[in-house]
Amino acid sequence: MNVTELTPFLELNNGVNMPQVGLGVFKMDDEQAEEATRYAIDVAGYRAIDTAAVYGNEAGVGRAIAASKVDREDLFITTKLWNDNQGYDETLQAFEESMKKLDLSYLDLYLIHWPKPQLDKALDTWRAFERLYDEGLIRAIGVSNFKPHHLDALLAQANIIPAVNQIELHPMMSQIETREYCEQREIKIEAWSPLMQAGELLDHPVIQGIANVHSKEPAQVVLRWHVQSGFLVIPKSKTPERIKDNIEIFTFELSPEEMLQIDSLNSNRRIGPDPDKL
Numbered sequence: 001m002n003v004t005e006l007t008p009f010l011e012l013n014n015g016v017n018m019p020q021v022g023l024g025v026f027k028m029d030d031e032q033a034e035e036a037t038r039y040a041i042d043v044a045g046y047r048a049i050d051t052a053a054v055y056g057n058e059a060g061v062g063r064a065i066a067a068s069k070v071d072r073e074d075l076f077i078t079t080k081l082w083n084d085n086q087g088y089d090e091t092l093q094a095f096e097e098s099m100k101k102l103d104l105s106y107l108d109l110y111l112i113h114w115p116k117p118q119l120d121k122a123l124d125t126w127r128a129f130e131r132l133y134d135e136g137l138i139r140a141i142g143v144s145n146f147k148p149h150h151l152d153a154l155l156a157q158a159n160i161i162p163a164v165n166q167i168e169l170h171p172m173m174s175q176i177e178t179r180e181y182c183e184q185r186e187i188k189i190e191a192w193s194p195l196m197q198a199g200e201l202l203d204h205p206v207i208q209g210i211a212n213v214h215s216k217e218p219a220q221v222v223l224r225w226h227v228q229s230g231f232l233v234i235p236k237s238k239t240p241e242r243i244k245d246n247i248e249i250f251t252f253e254l255s256p257e258e259m260l261q262i263d264s265l266n267s268n269r270r271i272g273p274d275p276d277k278l
């Protein structure tokens with residue numbers, strides 16, 4: 001079965017299509033990110049990779065892209081601007097450095113990693129994002145970890161509405177308020193730590209029970225919940241078998257009752273920082 005043909009795209013608010021499932025490469029060193037990206041693209045059929053300047057592995061991702069037989073135009077690469085580099089000139093410079101490390105001539109999606117309102121630089125940063133977008137160096141621009149009140153401030157001044165908001169999102173932290181806010185403004189939600197970094201969520205009896213019914217792995221059930229909920233999703237794994245499992249989620253479907261059972265696990269439990277406190 002050709003996984004790529006089965007992996008849907010979601011259309012962003014500027015008409016760009018983004019693969020719904022991508023590989024996250026957080027907590028991988030350069031070599032691990034190169035190896036995981038290579039396996040994901042060339043063997044498992046991924047077409048989207050999510051990295052960030054602060055992960056320190058853009059060069060590894062870039063090497064895997066350069067070595068891949070898959071055409072650049074068929075890949076969707078995301079990186080993120082780190083907090084220390086917010087500001088207009090700082091952003092332009094940080095973008096150039098990321099592109100050098102990734103060894104790319106254009107980027108598919110660039111995200112402001114955290115809102116950091118105390119810096120008061122998000123608007124200047126966004127102006128630089130808009131310039132890079134207008135110059136054709138980035139196909140879509142977005143944000144990460146923005147709550148509705150952070151987006152309110154940005155949207156009041158922005159010329160371009162963010163295409164994506166990448167937030168912590170999994171069945172135990174289902175982010176209803178931010179999801180509704182973004183849906184109303186055609187900002188696509190992308191789930192980070194979609195598996196809640198494994199452990200507790202994958203061991204939960206509800207997830208295990210549904211996995212048994214479908215003869216699937218618990219992680220596949222959770223990722224299927226994300227996909228059926230309409231989210232972009234970027235599970236991280238450096239383990240080949242799991243990288244493969246995590247995209248092979250398009251040959252089964254959760255029933256409405258199973259979706260509700262998983263929805264009911266929400267307890268607004270973060271595993272990462274609260275964007276207002278970072």
Ligand SMILES: NC(=O)c1ccc[n+]([C@@H]2O[C@H](COP(=O)([O-])OP(=O)(O)OC[C@H]3O[C@@H](n4cnc5c(N)ncnc54)[C@H](OP(=O)(O)O)[C@@H]3O)[C@@H](O)[C@H]2O)c1
Binds near residue numbers: 144166192195238245
């Ligand atoms: N914007 C942000 O602020 C932000 C913050 C955090 C993360 N992210 C992005 O989101 C991506 C995913 O989040 P995450 O890395 O925090 O967590 P995650 O994807 O929820 O979980 C990753 C963990 O789950 C394990 N795992 C993966 N697939 C599995 C499977 N099929 N069965 C069992 N265990 C499995 C991985 O182990 P192995 O690797 O050992 O296989 C790893 O320990 C990151 O890589 C990054 O790209 C963004």
